[in-house]
Amino acid sequence: MRILGIETSCDETAVCVLEAQGDVSTAQFTILGNALYSQIAVHKEYGGVFPALAKREHAKNLVPLLGQALIATGGLLQLIPLGPENPSEKTIEFLQTLADKKTQLQTLLKREIGLFDDFWKFINEYERPAIDIITVTIGPGLEPALWVGVNFAKALAIAWNLPVYPINHLEGHVLSPLIEAHQLQKIAFPALSLIISGGHTELVLIKDWLDYEVIGRTKDDAVGEAFDKVARMLDLPYPGGPEISKLAEQFDLQTKKEIKEKYNVVFPRPMINSQDFDFSFSGLKTSVLYFIKKQKEANVEITPEFKSVIAQEFQDAVTDVLVSKTKKAFEQYDVKNLILGGGVTANTHIRQAFEKMILQSPHIHLIIPPTTISTDNAIMIAVAGYFNFLLGRQAHANFNATGNLSL
DSSP states (O other): OEEEEEEOSSSEEEEEEEEEESOTTTOEEEEEEEEEEEOHHHHGGGTSOOHHHHHHHHHHHHHHHHHHHHHHTTSSOOBOOOSSSOOOHHHHHHHHHHHHHHHHHHHHHTTSTTHHHHHHHHHHHBOOOSOOEEEEEEESSOHHHHHHHHHHHHHHHHHHTOOEEEEEHHHHHHHGGGGSHHHHTTOOSSEEEEEESSSOEEEEEEEETTEEEEEEEBSSOOHHHHHHHHHHHTTOOSSHHHHHHHHHTOSOHHHHHHHHHHHTOOOOOTTTTOSSSOBOOHHHHHHHHHHHHHHHHTTOOOOHHHHHHHHHHHHHHHHHHHHHHHHHHHHHHTOSEEEEESGGGGOHHHHHHHHHHHTTOTTSEEEOOOGGGTSSOHHHHHHHHHHHHHTTOOOOSOOOOOTTOOO
């Protein structure tokens, strides 16, 4: 089965073509084509994602990315054979069918500036590729951005007469590690998933395939959001997560130790001792803000080394909370697997902390996606779509983008 995946939940525009085979216990995936456009440069001056710009960039880039992904397959993108000779009856029938659908497609894509013109030109130049199903993110995320991908997927489904599977973005993160066959072989239930990204921090109990219960979530800032905000306090560029991580590892350890002790650089671990599995990072972020403000009021120079100490202590505080809450959850629920998902799993310090934690619980397998697909991407949406297909979920066209969609 060949799957077209589409992802536009935030500031990455992504399209992929994935080949999948096997059942839920033997699934194997081959990435035939993958194209992604990051909007970081567009949003950097705002210090975060600006929804109207994200929507515009998705509309501008979806058709070119679709072409790139199909070209990368080495054979799925073929020009419609018009040429100097008379076109075949098959070609005439295909183009006539498209013409009959033009008004419907135009209505569907009219909200996305410029998208219909690019779309119409593309589907009239290239043959319908040998794709079996379309999968698209419907939420959660920025609703204006989500709608671009949703309408694009619906339009392709109509033009190419293909079934489309609406996919929860968080389910994509949960299932993304299964792109690797050796990770799938470890799966046993119940399992626990920690989703940590720019917009989400959730602990999810997985009772069986596609059967989820959210047992903990952030009450305010998501962990990735907290990283971005603290990065701005330290005058670091967007996105802040990688910059905080990089800064925390810099400079001489002894020098940093002396700075930490001299200025008592210690931040709180919010809710680490609460009896639930919820998180809170707003207070930690505020603690960093007040600490920096206090130093400036005392005319203390915030040197690069001092910034490194602050970044390291903040990162340690976040990591301590994530590890503690997760450990408490898998002890209570007697889980067999711990699955990490989301862009923050690319943070080396956090990955290492969980790898160290799991050494104390050898009966639990730790499953982490490759760093290349830990951030938002279309591959995880296609993987999730395949498992939805295998487990009997029905494709349908009656769905909407939902910014606050739950898992």
